[in-house]
Amino acid sequence: MSTSTYLAQAQKNLKEQPWSLYAGQLGVLIRNEVGRNLFSRRRLWVYFLAFIPVVFLLIRNIVSRGQFDAAYLQDQTEALAILIQLYYLRIGIFFACMGIFTWLIRGEVVQRTLHYQFLAPVRREVLVIGKFLAGCIVSIVLFEIAVLGSFYLFYSRYGAAGRSYMFDGPGLGQLGSYLLVTALACIGYGAVFLALSLLFKNPIVPGAILLGWEAISPIFPSWAQHLSVTFYLKHLCPTTLANTGFMALFTVVPEPVSPFVSIFGLCCLALAVLVLSCFLIRRLEIMYTAE
Amino acid sequence: MTENRQIVFNNVSKFYGEVLGVNRVSFSLDPGITSLVGPNGSGKTTLMNLLTGLIKPTQGTVHVFGLTPNDPVHFYRLVGYCTQFDSFPPGVTGYNFIYWPLRLHGFPAEQAAKLTAEALDRAGMAQVAKRKIAGYSKGMRQRIRLAQAIAHRPSVLVLDEPLNGLDPMARAESIALFEALAKQGMHVIISSHILEEVDRISDRVVLMSSGYVVAEGQIREVRKEVREHPMQVLVRCSNAARLASAAFELDHVVEAKILTDGQSVLVRTRDVEQFYLLLNKIVSTGVVEIDTVAPADDDVNSIYQYLIGSDGSPT
Numbered sequence: 001m002s003t004s005t006y007l008a009q010a011q012k013n014l015k016e017q018p019w020s021l022y023a024g025q026l027g028v029l030i031r032n033e034v035g036r037n038l039f040s041r042r043r044l045w046v047y048f049l050a051f052i053p054v055v056f057l058l059i060r061n062i063v064s065r066g067q068f069d070a071a072y073l074q075d076q077t078e079a080l081a082i083l084i085q086l087y088y089l090r091i092g093i094f095f096a097c098m099g100i101f102t103w104l105i106r107g108e109v110v111q112r113t114l115h116y117q118f119l120a121p122v123r124r125e126v127l128v129i130g131k132f133l134a135g136c137i138v139s140i141v142l143f144e145i146a147v148l149g150s151f152y153l154f155y156s157r158y159g160a161a162g163r164s165y166m167f168d169g170p171g172l173g174q175l176g177s178y179l180l181v182t183a184l185a186c187i188g189y190g191a192v193f194l195a196l197s198l199l200f201k202n203p204i205v206p207g208a209i210l211l212g213w214e215a216i217s218p219i220f221p222s223w224a225q226h227l228s229v230t231f232y233l234k235h236l237c238p239t240t241l242a243n244t245g246f247m248a249l250f251t252v253v254p255e256p257v258s259p260f261v262s263i264f265g266l267c268c269l270a271l272a273v274l275v276l277s278c279f280l281i282r283r284l285e286i287m288y289t290a291e
Numbered sequence: 292m293t294e295n296r297q298i299v300f301n302n303v304s305k306f307y308g309e310v311l312g313v314n315r316v317s318f319s320l321d322p323g324i325t326s327l328v329g330p331n332g333s334g335k336t337t338l339m340n341l342l343t344g345l346i347k348p349t350q351g352t353v354h355v356f357g358l359t360p361n362d363p364v365h366f367y368r369l370v371g372y373c374t375q376f377d378s379f380p381p382g383v384t385g386y387n388f389i390y391w392p393l394r395l396h397g398f399p400a401e402q403a404a405k406l407t408a409e410a411l412d413r414a415g416m417a418q419v420a421k422r423k424i425a426g427y428s429k430g431m432r433q434r435i436r437l438a439q440a441i442a443h444r445p446s447v448l449v450l451d452e453p454l455n456g457l458d459p460m461a462r463a464e465s466i467a468l469f470e471a472l473a474k475q476g477m478h479v480i481i482s483s484h485i486l487e488e489v490d491r492i493s494d495r496v497v498l499m500s501s502g503y504v505v506a507e508g509q510i511r512e513v514r515k516e517v518r519e520h521p522m523q524v525l526v527r528c529s530n531a532a533r534l535a536s537a538a539f540e541l542d543h544v545v546e547a548k549i550l551t552d553g554q555s556v557l558v559r560t561r562d563v564e565q566f567y568l569l570l571n572k573i574v575s576t577g578v579v580e581i582d583t584v585a586p587a588d589d590d591v592n593s594i595y596q597y598l599i600g601s602d603g604s605p606t
Contacts, residue, residue, distance in 0.1 A: 112378035121367035286345040
């Protein structure tokens with residue numbers, strides 16, 4: 001088949017797809033999955049991961065009441081950067097995405113309910129995308145609220161100086177960057193964990209390997225670093241952390257990349273992994289007894 | 292070539308690693324009730340999973356009305372499958388268990404609600420639909436799965452052990468439902484261990500053993516194919532001794548036994564058509580009056596025994 005014939009066939013196939021049906025199915029899948037993941041006792045530990053720093057900050061603010069010296073605002077900015085870049089990006093979002101996204105399909109295999117979805121007139125690719133989007137909504141909503149809460153609690157106790165920092169200074173820009181980084185982290189880790197759950201029966205071990213890879217990838221060649229989610233996120237963080245000693249492993253930015261390339265690169269990485277997931281789910285068979 | 296309105300298995304094999312699921316299965320099914328019969332591990336569920344696309348054949352093809360599961364949007368509108376898996380999404384109510392899959396089919400909310408109510412009604416589950424399935428009895432769980440399988444009005448209904456866990460009343464209602472669906476022109480494919488009930492409702496059987504289809508077709512036709520076991524015919528008449536004596540004169544009759552009531556003869560013959568001719572002759576002479584003639588072993592149970600054996604291995 002010539003290239004032009006192939007492209008013409010591909011265009012014809014695309015036109016024949018019932019896109020409105022797919023959109024409706026995505027809506028139903030997202031609604032059900034969000035409900036199942038966001039309002040479930042099974043997901044309490046994800047709330048814990050997201051909001052435990054917020055709770056600590058709240059307790060700190062209550063215990064040490066009164067206004068604080070504006071001279072310490074810069075220290076707060078660094079403390080917030082450590083919280084978001086080291087806790088949320090490396091631990092909180094990582095493990096929450098591991099729990100949410102690996103459970104989207106593997107969980108249904110464990111509960112022996114995946115066949116209900118496979119027996120519906122839904123393309124398996126639509127199923128994967130629907131579940132992925134639902135996982136993204138759940139993780140992004142929880143962690144964006146947590147980041148917003150952390151921001152508020154960090155700066156609110158400085159009164160007028162804090163408000164000035166937020167609305168007249170660099171505060172809003174930093175908040176926007178962290179919200180973007182949080183969303184991208186959820187998308188990037190989510191896509192990777194969804195694919196791992198389709199590749200492995202028990203995605204915990206590969207998840208642990210991924211955690212190690214995300215930590216040590218800066219010591220690898222440039223091309224290999226592009227296969228790491230944190231590689232792209234680091235470039236979007238508004239505050240650079242001290243990169244000395246052991247901490248350098250987590251904070252060093254070895255090869256400067258523009259924000260556009262970072263965002264585009266991470267989206268491409270997530271898309272590539274999602275395409276892999278679509279390929280894997282087409283081959284998935286219902287054999288619960290073998291699981 | 293695959294014909295419309297037919298389910299066609301074409302040289303289908305399925306291996307789980309080195310373990311045989313089914314091997315070289317080829318047959319086609321017309322509308323009506325088809326029963327898959329065979330001992331545990333014979334490949335019935337594998338065949339059903341292949342038919343519904345939950346597993347893929349290692350070799351061969353399965354077509355339902357010319358479609359394959361590779362076209363899920365059209366394929367799964369035709370097929371409903373009530374599996375043996377007694378598991379449900381956590382926290383789901385009976386109503387939502389049926390309603391949301393209908394929304395995935397693309398039905399608008401109002402129509403989905405209507406179809407849900409209809410399916411619940413047909414399965415006798417309307418009263419408990421708002422309760423969570425986790426609180427259902429085994430029979431209720433079986434029926435809610437059946438309701439989900441029929442809710443989108445499929446043309447092919449596949450039922451894996453659908454009578455398991457049902458009380459006699461629910462069992463009778465389910466069988467009546469299967470018969471009604473088959474009369475509407477639907478394919479109803481049932482696997483069951485309850486041979487008496489299978490025998491009563493089936494238009495044809497597929498007998499399986501160790502992954503192979505041992506026999507397939509209408510029950511009487513399959514029975515005729517089993518030539519090494521003479522067919523049994525029970526004749527109730529006015530003069531059993533005379534009839535037995537006449538039957539013995541035929542070469543193909545291997546046994547003629549007068550039963551304890553003194554008015555019935557159980558004849559075992561290798562050529563049932565010739566035996567029926569003899570009966571016609573006897574009736575025409577007026578020496579013996581025939582009350583009833585009934586085949587005694589052209590049921591699924593007998594065929595199962597003859598072909599598969601009581602221990603589940605092919606004979």
